[in-house]
Amino acid sequence: LGIKPLYYARHREGLLFGSEIKSILAHPEFAARLDAVGLVDLLTLSRGTSQTPFREVQELLPGHLLSWRPNSQAKLRRYWEVRRQEHADDLQSTVQRTRELVTRALGSQLHADVPVCSLLSGGLDSTALTGIAQRIAKAEHGGDINSFSVDFVGQAEQ
16 A cells, blocks of 8 residues: 555666665766656645656555566556445444454564564554554464653653
C-alpha cells in the first residue's frame, strides 16, 4: 500500500531509481529542476499525483509497477487496487476480523535477526499494537517486546 517509496527518473538511455529522491539527485548527470505541481503537492501535503517537487522524478504509486527495457519506453501499469464495498458485518464480527488481521500483520513483522522493539507515542494505536506484539512474542518466542517512549525537556510546560 505504499509503505516503502520508490522514486524513478528516465535519464538518457537508462533509468535512475532509489528509495529516496536524493539518490537520483546525486547522479552527476541529472539536472535537478523544480516542478510546480509537485511542489504544491508537497507544501499542501496533498498526494494527488505521482509527481515529486523535481521535474522528471516520479514516485511509483501503490499498486503500480514499472517495466523498462533499454531502448524502449517505460511502461507503467496498475496491478492492484483497494476495492470499495459496503460493510455488512455486525460489530462483533468486525472486531474479531480486525483483531485477526492486525495480529497476522504484526506477527509477520516480528520475525527479525535483531531484537524487536516498539515506540510508544502515548496514543491508543501504539499502545494496542505493542500489547498485541507482546502477546505474540510471548506465545511464539517466549520473550518480551521492549518498548520505548520519548520525552523532551520542557515538554510538560508547553
